[in-house]
Amino acid sequence: MRKLQSLLALSLLALLAPAALADGSGWERHAAVAEAVGEATPQLGQLRMQMPSVSEDGSAVPLELSIDHPMSADEYIESIRVFATKNPNAEVVDFFLTPQMGRPEVSTRVRVNESQTLYAVAHSSTGEVYVASADIRITVGGCLMASDDDIAEFGQPRVAIPRSPSAGEPGEVRTLVTHPMETGLREGPDGEILPRRLLDTLVVEYEGDTVLTVRMHTAVSENPYMRFFMAPEESGQAVFRWTEEDSGDTVEEQATFNLS
Amino acid sequence: MSDKKNPLATLSRRGLLKGVGAVGALPLLNACGAMGQQGGGDARVVVIGGGFGGATAAKYLKRGNPNLEVTLVEPNEVFYTCPFSNLYLGGLREMNEIAHNYNELREVYGVQVIHQTAQDVDPVNHTVVLGDGTTLIYDKLIMSPGIDFRWNELEGYDEAAPQYAPHAWQAGEQTRLLRRQLEDMDDGGVFVLVAPANPFRCPPGPYERASMVAHYFSQHKPNSKVLILDAKDNFSKQGLFTAGWNEFYGDRIEWVGLSNDGRVTRVDAIRREVETEFGTLHQADVLNVVPPQKAGFIAERAGLTDDSGWVPVNPATFESTQAEDIFVVGDATIAAPMPKSGFSASSQGKVAAAAIVAQVAGETPPPAYFTNTCYSLIAPDYGISVAGIYRTTSDGEVETTSSGLSPSEADASTRALEAQYARGWYEAMAQDAWGTRY
Ligand SMILES: Cc1cc2nc3c(=O)[nH]c(=O)nc-3n(C[C@H](O)[C@H](O)[C@H](O)COP(=O)(O)OP(=O)(O)OC[C@H]3O[C@@H](n4cnc5c(N)ncnc54)[C@H](O)[C@@H]3O)c2cc1C
Numbered sequence: 001m002r003k004l005q006s007l008l009a010l011s012l013l014a015l016l017a018p019a020a021l022a023d024g025s026g027w028e029r030h031a032a033v034a035e036a037v038g039e040a041t042p043q044l045g046q047l048r049m050q051m052p053s054v055s056e057d058g059s060a061v062p063l064e065l066s067i068d069h070p071m072s073a074d075e076y077i078e079s080i081r082v083f084a085t086k087n088p089n090a091e092v093v094d095f096f097l098t099p100q101m102g103r104p105e106v107s108t109r110v111r112v113n114e115s116q117t118l119y120a121v122a123h124s125s126t127g128e129v130y131v132a133s134a135d136i137r138i139t140v141g142g143c144l145m146a147s148d149d150d151i152a153e154f155g156q157p158r159v160a161i162p163r164s165p166s167a168g169e170p171g172e173v174r175t176l177v178t179h180p181m182e183t184g185l186r187e188g189p190d191g192e193i194l195p196r197r198l199l200d201t202l203v204v205e206y207e208g209d210t211v212l213t214v215r216m217h218t219a220v221s222e223n224p225y226m227r228f229f230m231a232p233e234e235s236g237q238a239v240f241r242w243t244e245e246d247s248g249d250t251v252e253e254q255a256t257f258n259l260s
Numbered sequence: 261m262s263d264k265k266n267p268l269a270t271l272s273r274r275g276l277l278k279g280v281g282a283v284g285a286l287p288l289l290n291a292c293g294a295m296g297q298q299g300g301g302d303a304r305v306v307v308i309g310g311g312f313g314g315a316t317a318a319k320y321l322k323r324g325n326p327n328l329e330v331t332l333v334e335p336n337e338v339f340y341t342c343p344f345s346n347l348y349l350g351g352l353r354e355m356n357e358i359a360h361n362y363n364e365l366r367e368v369y370g371v372q373v374i375h376q377t378a379q380d381v382d383p384v385n386h387t388v389v390l391g392d393g394t395t396l397i398y399d400k401l402i403m404s405p406g407i408d409f410r411w412n413e414l415e416g417y418d419e420a421a422p423q424y425a426p427h428a429w430q431a432g433e434q435t436r437l438l439r440r441q442l443e444d445m446d447d448g449g450v451f452v453l454v455a456p457a458n459p460f461r462c463p464p465g466p467y468e469r470a471s472m473v474a475h476y477f478s479q480h481k482p483n484s485k486v487l488i489l490d491a492k493d494n495f496s497k498q499g500l501f502t503a504g505w506n507e508f509y510g511d512r513i514e515w516v517g518l519s520n521d522g523r524v525t526r527v528d529a530i531r532r533e534v535e536t537e538f539g540t541l542h543q544a545d546v547l548n549v550v551p552p553q554k555a556g557f558i559a560e561r562a563g564l565t566d567d568s569g570w571v572p573v574n575p576a577t578f579e580s581t582q583a584e585d586i587f588v589v590g591d592a593t594i595a596a597p598m599p600k601s602g603f604s605a606s607s608q609g610k611v612a613a614a615a616i617v618a619q620v621a622g623e624t625p626p627p628a629y630f631t632n633t634c635y636s637l638i639a640p641d642y643g644i645s646v647a648g649i650y651r652t653t654s655d656g657e658v659e660t661t662s663s664g665l666s667p668s669e670a671d672a673s674t675r676a677l678e679a680q681y682a683r684g685w686y687e688a689m690a691q692d693a694w695g696t697r698y
Contacts, residue, residue: 052568053566053567054459054568054594054596055458056458056459056597057492057494059494060493137657139596139658140597140660152519158521158538160537174537174538176519176521176537176538222493222519223493223518225519
């Protein structure tokens, strides 16, 4: 009896142990994702998309994307785009990368309306396409009722660069700016739809060359946060510029890399 | 068979635990006896952890079926609750008022209590290995091991750090240390509380703690301040806390959220210095770090956690989705939208106990529903709360059936009543889980 039970438990364990794999399959069922993939046959399982499997706060879910891939002038990842298939607007955020980043790894915080699968599509400069996905369950935590406090204004740029960067070594850069990222889909306290007000892009330049462009859509969380890498070869000045959609207003911050 | 009521009274614990095979009443592993299956009524249930989830489960197993052989494994002879430990920091309670023991479980309910740490679980052979090498066999296992910390995930906050910068997120010595540090601090100092991202034990806990420390300062150190550095932009009952802080503490409490560079990324516990994501340095006079967390280590060792570090469960019974006959309750589980609270743990412990009683009797477990209320004190006579009732849906998820929050506008008598309800809640919980009477 007990032996039988043990055997049963063993087979159950074997069945249950591997976590549901979200490797990007099923991408062709979603028009926006399929369009981003284009004609190529994508490779699954190489691009990594990390999100918590359960989140108690769908308004700011951490998202990290990375892939083991060269970032040299003739072979690099040139874009990573993210889609949330059940959000009102599938496009979440697009990263346009360059070899100057040194490492194809980016993170941000995004809005996820309901439990669903998110997809990411990466293109390399040599025409390879990579797809990844992540399943996420959204619950509103019982002790976590948020308050609707002050609306963020556009400003207060913050940038953190490596303390002692070395030439050609990818170093982590973090940026944050306050902005409401109002989607134009949400009611205000008076029941009126709050007008859409979004950031369009963050552009990062190093000594005049564009290193990274991030295009933001409605699903980028309030006060957009971006984390990525930069690998400058020589000391110099980095400029970080956020531009608002429609108004074209910008906010800028600079940082100096003194390489050792 | 020997007297099942109280076997520990007649034998020395050591002799008993080492006497493998000698005592039928305890589910000790007998080299050749491990295969013997008993009749339904005498099924062996091991409970790991004597906190909110485990103590409650052990009692309700026995209440549901007194013939079950229930063994509770818990290293501590005295359990200090995190609930109301903030009141100890505020000077409103003493440690002995948040201390509980296992006498009632042992003497009234006939639970066998072993003060050991479970070191390993073999889900296939249905065994638990204790710190002293003893092996227990179970037919059903309940685990409520609470949390462990992710050392060094926050740079510099390693296993040695809490002796300088306490977490006090498991109550006991750490709570005492934090209060001593507050008492030793010169007036005019800054108490810095580092609050983690979700999910973590007791979502309103850091903010109740800030309130209680501010209350202590207002009584004894009027020029001192509380600074909360938070890895989140929103927190539990935020509007109610903020309003209460304004009323009682003015600018004595400052909260810096994620979007204002509140996320701490490096801790120097000895110098009591922290650095935030965008490079701001804060010097504390007393530094309290609530570190990132995960399920208690035994859950991971049993292979029950997923890559989030927490335990996925079937919410109808709180049975692990990874192993048969193991139930996990409390903070260690993924039970959202239920928060990681003592009340939730106790509610889940009862559901798991009822499921086991039913399974052993060959019946279908009753439908599961759960309740939770998180009370927080902002001042001695000013309480707020958030409450929820939950059930399991047909597609196996936990759903909030109703919930409520204290009103944002309320007079002093309403807040005073809620503070009284909080005390009533604590006493009812303590009596239910450990039989402590006030
Ligand atoms: C400051 C603070 C205030 C709080 N206030 C409230 C409140 O007002 N209301 C509320 O509902 N909740 C509150 N909580 C949350 C509450 O403390 C937890 O949610 C609750 O303790 C969870 O119960 P548990 O059974 O999962 O874990 P615990 O209660 O932590 O119990 C776990 C037990 O397991 C034991 N254990 C661990 N590993 C092993 C092992 N390997 N072998 C044997 N034993 C083991 C431990 O020694 C411990 O006794 C608060 C928490 C904090 C930090």
